[in-house]
Amino acid sequence: MQTKQRIIILGGGTAGWMTAAALSRYLPTHLYSIQLIESAQIGTVGVGEATIPHIRQFNQWIGLDETDFMQATGASYKLAIRFRGWGQENSDYYHPFGLSGEDLYGLPFHQHWLWLQQQNTASLKDYGQYSLAILMAQQGKFSRPVADLSNPLSAFNYAYHLDATLYATVLRQHAIAQGVEWLDGKVTAVRQKPNGDITQLQLEDGRLIEGDLFIDCSGFSALLIEKTLQTGFDNWQQWLPCDKALAVPSEKDPTPPTYTSSKAMAAGWQWRIPLQHRTGNGLVYCSSYLSDSAAEHALMAGLEEQALAPARALHFVTGRRKQSWVNNCVAIGLSSGFLEPLESTSLYLVQVAIESLLQYFPSHPVGHIERELFNEKMQLEYLRVRDLLILHYKLNSRPEPFWRYCAEMALPDSLAHRLEMFKETGHLLEYRQGLFQQASWLAVFLGQGLHPTQLDARLTALDPMPLEAWFTKYQQQLQHLVQAMPEHFQVLQHNELAGAAVAPAFSLYGHRG
Amino acid sequence: MQQPLVLIGHGLWLQMATAIVAKHLQPFGFRCVAVELPAQSKEPAAVACGPELATLCQMLGLPLQLLLAKAKGTFSLGSQYQHNNASCFVPFAHYGLNAAAAEFDQAILQLLQQDQSANAEQFCIAAVAAQQGKFALAPANRADLAEALSFGLHLSTAEFTACLKHFNQQLGVSLLSSQKLQLQYDAQGLIRSLRLEQDEDIPVGYCLDCRAQAEQSGQTLHLFSAQDKAELLQQPFSTAIRMSWGYIVRLPLQGGSYWSSQYSGSAADLAQIQQELQQKTGLTDWQLDSRLQQTEAQPWQGNHLRFGQAAASLDCPLYNGLSALQYLVIRWLDLLPNQNHCPATALMYNQHWQQFQSEVLDFLLLHQQPLATKTGQAFARLGRVLNTETDAIKTGQWFGLLLGLGLRPERPGQLLANRTDSEIQRGLRQVQQQIARLVATMPTQADTLNRCQQQLSH
Numbered sequence: 001m002q003t004k005q006r007i008i009i010l011g012g013g014t015a016g017w018m019t020a021a022a023l024s025r026y027l028p029t030h031l032y033s034i035q036l037i038e039s040a041q042i043g044t045v046g047v048g049e050a051t052i053p054h055i056r057q058f059n060q061w062i063g064l065d066e067t068d069f070m071q072a073t074g075a076s077y078k079l080a081i082r083f084r085g086w087g088q089e090n091s092d093y094y095h096p097f098g099l100s101g102e103d104l105y106g107l108p109f110h111q112h113w114l115w116l117q118q119q120n121t122a123s124l125k126d127y128g129q130y131s132l133a134i135l136m137a138q139q140g141k142f143s144r145p146v147a148d149l150s151n152p153l154s155a156f157n158y159a160y161h162l163d164a165t166l167y168a169t170v171l172r173q174h175a176i177a178q179g180v181e182w183l184d185g186k187v188t189a190v191r192q193k194p195n196g197d198i199t200q201l202q203l204e205d206g207r208l209i210e211g212d213l214f215i216d217c218s219g220f221s222a223l224l225i226e227k228t229l230q231t232g233f234d235n236w237q238q239w240l241p242c243d244k245a246l247a248v249p250s251e252k253d254p255t256p257p258t259y260t261s262s263k264a265m266a267a268g269w270q271w272r273i274p275l276q277h278r279t280g281n282g283l284v285y286c287s288s289y290l291s292d293s294a295a296e297h298a299l300m301a302g303l304e305e306q307a308l309a310p311a312r313a314l315h316f317v318t319g320r321r322k323q324s325w326v327n328n329c330v331a332i333g334l335s336s337g338f339l340e341p342l343e344s345t346s347l348y349l350v351q352v353a354i355e356s357l358l359q360y361f362p363s364h365p366v367g368h369i370e371r372e373l374f375n376e377k378m379q380l381e382y383l384r385v386r387d388l389l390i391l392h393y394k395l396n397s398r399p400e401p402f403w404r405y406c407a408e409m410a411l412p413d414s415l416a417h418r419l420e421m422f423k424e425t426g427h428l429l430e431y432r433q434g435l436f437q438q439a440s441w442l443a444v445f446l447g448q449g450l451h452p453t454q455l456d457a458r459l460t461a462l463d464p465m466p467l468e469a470w471f472t473k474y475q476q477q478l479q480h481l482v483q484a485m486p487e488h489f490q491v492l493q494h495n496e497l498a499g500a501a502v503a504p505a506f507s508l509y510g511h512r513g
Numbered sequence: 514m515q516q517p518l519v520l521i522g523h524g525l526w527l528q529m530a531t532a533i534v535a536k537h538l539q540p541f542g543f544r545c546v547a548v549e550l551p552a553q554s555k556e557p558a559a560v561a562c563g564p565e566l567a568t569l570c571q572m573l574g575l576p577l578q579l580l581l582a583k584a585k586g587t588f589s590l591g592s593q594y595q596h597n598n599a600s601c602f603v604p605f606a607h608y609g610l611n612a613a614a615a616e617f618d619q620a621i622l623q624l625l626q627q628d629q630s631a632n633a634e635q636f637c638i639a640a641v642a643a644q645q646g647k648f649a650l651a652p653a654n655r656a657d658l659a660e661a662l663s664f665g666l667h668l669s670t671a672e673f674t675a676c677l678k679h680f681n682q683q684l685g686v687s688l689l690s691s692q693k694l695q696l697q698y699d700a701q702g703l704i705r706s707l708r709l710e711q712d713e714d715i716p717v718g719y720c721l722d723c724r725a726q727a728e729q730s731g732q733t734l735h736l737f738s739a740q741d742k743a744e745l746l747q748q749p750f751s752t753a754i755r756m757s758w759g760y761i762v763r764l765p766l767q768g769g770s771y772w773s774s775q776y777s778g779s780a781a782d783l784a785q786i787q788q789e790l791q792q793k794t795g796l797t798d799w800q801l802d803s804r805l806q807q808t809e810a811q812p813w814q815g816n817h818l819r820f821g822q823a824a825a826s827l828d829c830p831l832y833n834g835l836s837a838l839q840y841l842v843i844r845w846l847d848l849l850p851n852q853n854h855c856p857a858t859a860l861m862y863n864q865h866w867q868q869f870q871s872e873v874l875d876f877l878l879l880h881q882q883p884l885a886t887k888t889g890q891a892f893a894r895l896g897r898v899l900n901t902e903t904d905a906i907k908t909g910q911w912f913g914l915l916l917g918l919g920l921r922p923e924r925p926g927q928l929l930a931n932r933t934d935s936e937i938q939r940g941l942r943q944v945q946q947q948i949a950r951l952v953a954t955m956p957t958q959a960d961t962l963n964r965c966q967q968q969l970s971h
Contacts, residue, residue: 005563026927026930026931026932027927027930027931028929028931031930042760056773069868099659105540106537116873140595147899172709282950294532303710358927358928359895359897359926359928360895360897361924361926361927362924367894367923367924367952369890369891369894369895370894370895373895373897374890374901377774417857417860417861417864418861421855421857421860421861423856424850424852424855424856424857424858425848425851426849427848427858428849428855429848429862430863431902432900432901432902432903454850454852454855455851456848456849456850456851457541457849457851458538458541458543458849459545460541460851461541461542461543462541486914
């Protein structure tokens with residue numbers, strides 16, 4: 001009889017239960033046993049969570065119905081992130097889950113937009129006004145995208161604002177129903193083979209939990225990957241200097257917006273995540289430039305609704321483990337690394353790790369090939385998200401000392417080259433692997449006031465008049481489409497959406513992306 | 514940009530680059546000048562173009578039917594590899610009928626693990642059609658079939674070049690020729706002008722250099738080539754035969770075939786190789802040419818774009834440098850700068866090229882030492898084809914070659930682990946039957962070529 005491969009997941013936050021739900025969906029119970037160890041004594045980070053559209057695919061993957069999921073997690077729909085005060089104190093732009101405009105004459109839309117701007121075209125609107133997702137977000141409208149690429153409604157995507165604690169509960173029920181064994185216990189010792197492989201976890205009550213593959217979802221404590229295996233950590237604080245956060249829930253917004261708010265503050269930024277039953281708020285800040293008490297005062301003063309609880313404090317170090325998979329231990333979630341939630345990437349990075357783990361799933365004993373492939377994939381994902389986050393801080397002309405530091409800091413080469421290239425030509429070279437593509441980079445570049453010194457050489461041959469007319473007509477078409485859509489709060493109240501749900505696109509920007 | 518774009522080089526590569534650049538930029542009023550220089554080495558008599566050619570022809574407005582008719586063209590659904598007594602088909606297209614079907618390749622691997630006599634090619638419409646000598650252009654409303662039947666062309670180089678030259682003349686490109694060339698630089702190290710014979714100077718904005726020959730010393734490559742008159746219209750594919758030193762590649766054309774093989778070792782072995790070539794093919798008239806090959810990792814330097822040298826660094830019978838050249842030109846046009854000094858853009862472009870180059874080199878190395886590559890190791894362990902950053906090599910090519918080389922994963926993917934064997938086999942059988950039905954209704958390549966000829970004459 002074949003022995004079952006024993007998988008032990010340590011930690012029961014969102015990362016742990018997402019992992020358990022996905023593994024139990026794909027790994028048959030006659031070949032694998034999955035146990036999740038969670039301690040009631042150890043809390044989870046579990047604040048309101050803003051996501052990106054990939055979460056829809058994850059839910060579909062594990063068989064979660066969208067309507068059930070929305071009800072159970074108090075979720076609202078999300079189309080964009082609104083950035084206020086980033087770049088300049090009075091700036092206000094959106095990073096949408098969607099494309100802006102369409103290519104014309106074989107040239108990217110933004111090149112035409114920049115060129116018309118250079119021509120002082122009177123009717124030209126802000127770049128974001130050519131994005132369906134942004135118009136919907138600004139007008140509080142919501143509708144599902146479509147898959148038909150000839151339809152303009154295929155040029156956007158959507159995600160959710162959700163309650164991470166409730167989401168973990170839904171996932172737990174799901175995973176347990178699929179055969180995952182849930183153990184309440186606190187790990188007090190970790191036993192290893194001479195080669196470093198983990199063999200057993202000893203719990204506080206004396207139980208010994210044996211396993212073949214250990215998945216460390218223990219959060220910041222990184223009990224297995226760091227405290228036991230001493231993997232090492234790449235610290236990225238020189239580029240992302242914020243190191244503390246405060247989180248506080250407030251009353252619900254009766255007309256919740258379809259965007260996450262990110263407002264730059266004197267030494268960090270404040271988030272606002274509207275759910276159906278409450279609003280998540282928080283302040284990410286740099287303790288070298290702002291005291292804890294001043295941070296709390298700033299957060300509370302910036303709330304739009306009544307606070308429902310005292311603020312909770314978090315301390316973090318931005319960066320990632322040098323390796324996410326070492327020996328027979330795979331780190332997923334905060335144990336693997338931390339990037340502040342400025343672009344709502346936390347659950348995405350968990351999701352990518354789970355998908356990659358399943359794709360390269362090891363036999364027993366674990367081979368070096370699967371480890372290398374997994375580690376390379378995760379490194380690439382983290383680095384590419386990191387660079388976009390750094391860009392938000394770098395591009396600014398704010399006067400505060402914190403922002404002056406950020407504006408003057410040296411950049412990692414990968415970002416410095418990208419930035420210089422955009423300045424030179426207004427072009428971006430796309431990569432295939434990694435989350436953020438051109439539309440995201442452009443949203444931040446243009447939203448934070450970076451304009452190229454030169455544009456594509458072809459533009460000088462164009463006549464601006466017909467181009468201007470095209471822009472006007474295109475924008476009006478988008479406005480008409482948005483006006484016909486239902487209000488977001490009504491969609492949530494009636495818990496229904498016109499049209500059948502289509503298969504989620506595995507792109508931030510929808511099926512056209 | 515006020516200064517013209519000047520293309521220099523010879524033959525097919527020069528004409529192809531000129532056609533792409535001129536067609537793209539003419540609507541924007543750019544001045545393009547092509548300067549034909551003396552050939553540095555003999556061009557192969559035939560060329561195998563990948564699936565990107567069909568897209569390119571559409572962009573250029575150059576009918577495929579015309580190329581097929583003028584350049585003795587045939588279709589190519591991929592390559593038939595012959596290793597000792599075994600053979601395998603490496604298609605351009607994916608396996609299965611839906612490119613996005615998750616884990617279809619893994620299902621095939623699972624079947625092969627259970628039944629070693631099973632043949633993966635029955636799940637690839639391109640392979641099945643190729644084996645039966647069938648070929649059809651997918652209807653315009655069947656993007657899925659077009660993808661599953663991705664095809665390239667085999668074309669006679671001289672006639673293909675003539676077609677492109679005629680096309681460029683019709684576009685109004687200034688086509689010059691010169692026996693000599695001197696690059697004139699300014700104080701910043703940028704090319705200011707080109708001096709041709711009779712001291713004629715041409716001002717330069719960007720110089721798109723399509724010359725293949727390494728300027729400095731490089732590795733010496735020996736290229737054997739031969740032609741026969743056997744018409745192989747029942748073979749819409751090329752053939753690659755494994756030999757002790759590398760591969761012999763046969764490209765079927767209308768009215769004959771072109772054979773080639775490359776050797777990079779000692780010149781002392783050439784006579785022995787020639788003898789083996791004769792024995793293997795029965796052809797006695799093998800020609801031998803040599804050229805220098807040098808790696809080019811930085812094709813964009815200042816306003817000098819060394820596209821030819823970069824493409825030539827990959828060119829061999831198993832991979833046509835023309836595909837690389839097309840890629841280099843198109844990617845550069847995507848970024849067309851308004852000034853001739855943009856170092857960050859050049860750096861990013863060169864990095865991107867290095868990625869393309871490394872994927873092609875990995876594919877080529879796979880032929881010789883599969884387990885020396887990460888791709889081969891990943892497949893041998895997990896049955897996974899690694900994600901790529903470019904389309905230099907198509908997914909079907911990677912999977913087909915890895916299977917064809919005899920690699921089988923130690924550890925099949927677990928994403929299908931909760932499916933029973935019979936569920937998987939039933940799914941595969943459905944796809945196989947659908948493929949068989951589709952291929953049964955397809956015309957032969959000869960019929961399709963005739964139809965193309967008729968469309969052209971109408």
